[in-house]
Amino acid sequence: MTKKIIGVFGAGNVSEADEAWQAALNVGRQLARKGCIVLTGGLGGVMTAASMGAREAGGITVGILPGTRSSSPANPYVDIPLYTGMGEARNVINVKSCSAAIAIGGEYGTLSEIALALKGGCPIILLNSWSFAPHGGPEKPGLLVAGSPEEAVDMAIAQAQGSK
Secondary structure (H helix, E strand, O other): OOOOEEEEEEOOOOOOOOHHHHHHHHHHHHHHHOOOEEEEOOOOOHHHHHHHHHHHOOOOEEEEEOOOOOOOOOOOOOOEEEEOOOHHHHHHHHHHOOOEEEEEOOOHHHHHHHHHHHHHOOOEEEEOOOOOOOOOOOOOOOEEEEOOHHHHHHHHHHHHHOOO
């Protein structure tokens, strides 16, 4: 059976003291323990924490990076760095490469990944992330909200099982 790739999206400027860092570390660990490959944007903050957690749990990590090896080196917990030279446009690759994703906290880059996931049919789970109601009502297929890292992981895996 092919391993599911689960994306973890979030701000690159959070530190170990932040709630988002701790949540991402926990999410990365749990995803790896459940046999998933963890995909991030490969840089700092939430991306580092999720990759670190996955690596500590014996998992595989992939980083989709905005620049080149010299302009945007991967965080030290990325097993497979993919350098796109595309800047923020890499967010499309992030979303298209995973079966489901978890957005933790986040800034505008995370918001773009949420929108791209919704537009492209990638299930996206929000964990202490953006709060908004899509046009036409509060329900939008593929947009889910989790109350804890454990719930986010369970939801992402369940959604990934239903994806192609």
